[in-house]
Amino acid sequence: MPPRERIFVTAIRHYCARHGISVDVRAGGWLIAMRRGGISHFAFGYDIGLNSAIAHRLANDKSATSEVLQMAGVPCIPHHLFLNPKLGTHVAGPAWRDAMLAVLHDNPQGVVVKPNEGTSGRSVFKVTMEAELDHAVGKIFSMSVGLVISPYVAIEEEVRVILLDEAPRIVYSKQRGADWRHNLDAGAKPVLLEDDKGRTTCVKLASDAARAIGITFASIDVVRVDGAWKVLEINSGVMMEALGKLHPDLVQATYDAALDRVFGKGAAGDDLSPSS
Numbered sequence: 001m002p003p004r005e006r007i008f009v010t011a012i013r014h015y016c017a018r019h020g021i022s023v024d025v026r027a028g029g030w031l032i033a034m035r036r037g038g039i040s041h042f043a044f045g046y047d048i049g050l051n052s053a054i055a056h057r058l059a060n061d062k063s064a065t066s067e068v069l070q071m072a073g074v075p076c077i078p079h080h081l082f083l084n085p086k087l088g089t090h091v092a093g094p095a096w097r098d099a100m101l102a103v104l105h106d107n108p109q110g111v112v113v114k115p116n117e118g119t120s121g122r123s124v125f126k127v128t129m130e131a132e133l134d135h136a137v138g139k140i141f142s143m144s145v146g147l148v149i150s151p152y153v154a155i156e157e158e159v160r161v162i163l164l165d166e167a168p169r170i171v172y173s174k175q176r177g178a179d180w181r182h183n184l185d186a187g188a189k190p191v192l193l194e195d196d197k198g199r200t201t202c203v204k205l206a207s208d209a210a211r212a213i214g215i216t217f218a219s220i221d222v223v224r225v226d227g228a229w230k231v232l233e234i235n236s237g238v239m240m241e242a243l244g245k246l247h248p249d250l251v252q253a254t255y256d257a258a259l260d261r262v263f264g265k266g267a268a269g270d271d272l273s274p275s276s
Contacts, residue, residue, distance in 0.1 A: 156224045165216060
């Protein structure tokens with residue numbers, strides 16, 4: 001039995017069918033060509049091509065995101081970058097392990113070690129001891145050119161804000177299961193948030209973060225730690241697979257709004273594309 005098509009791909013198919021746009025799905029759905037009036041647009045992974053190249057690169061680099069947000073004065077969880085020593089001493093530096101140990105020693109409650117790029121909580125390690133650090137670093141460096149180390153914090157609540165042009169399209173909390181992580185792939189459940197002070201605070205923080213890196217369409221994770229909200233990470237590819245199983249119409253409407261921007265529709269829905 002063939003694997004079920006991702007909700008992202010299905011949403012694009014539905015949008016294009018309604019708007020007379022041809023669709024060519026390749027590479028198992030990871031590359032999608034959309035064509036109308038002699039003009040092609042592409043979706044790759046979960047990215048529909050609305051974001052600039054630099055915004056996309058910043059969002060996909062946890063360390064760079066952290067640095068830019070700190071420069072902009074946006075509260076965030078710091079992510080310290082370490083490059084793979086296989087790249088050479090001139091790149092990774094001669095004392096990279098000592099620097100890692102210093103971060104661990106500065107955070108007696110523990111640290112989180114994860115690839116600098118990537119999503120879904122894969123290869124994420126909670127570390128409290130030197131041996132655990134070496135194990136995590138070895139695993140990540142075996143498949144990645146860089147990793148980040150951030151302080152382990154007791155997350156009281158995690159919220160994802162999906163923004164288009166700094167306006168919220170969907171806001172939901174991640175209700176953690178047995179795992180210490182809030183990743184949806186690790187069993188967390190998405191729960192839509194109603195309008196209240198907490199939701200407003202999360203949206204404001206996410207909008208500030210989006211503005212800081214200049215991103216147009218993104219999902220931004222914010223966390224509450226010791227009663228204060230901070231940005232955890234920004235995702236340029238907007239994945240809503242888990243949410244789509246619970247709220248398919250909302251997810252379709254969100255992708256529709258983003259695709260309207262791709263194909264030149266104005267705020268009132270007027271078609272501004274060359275073929276109109």
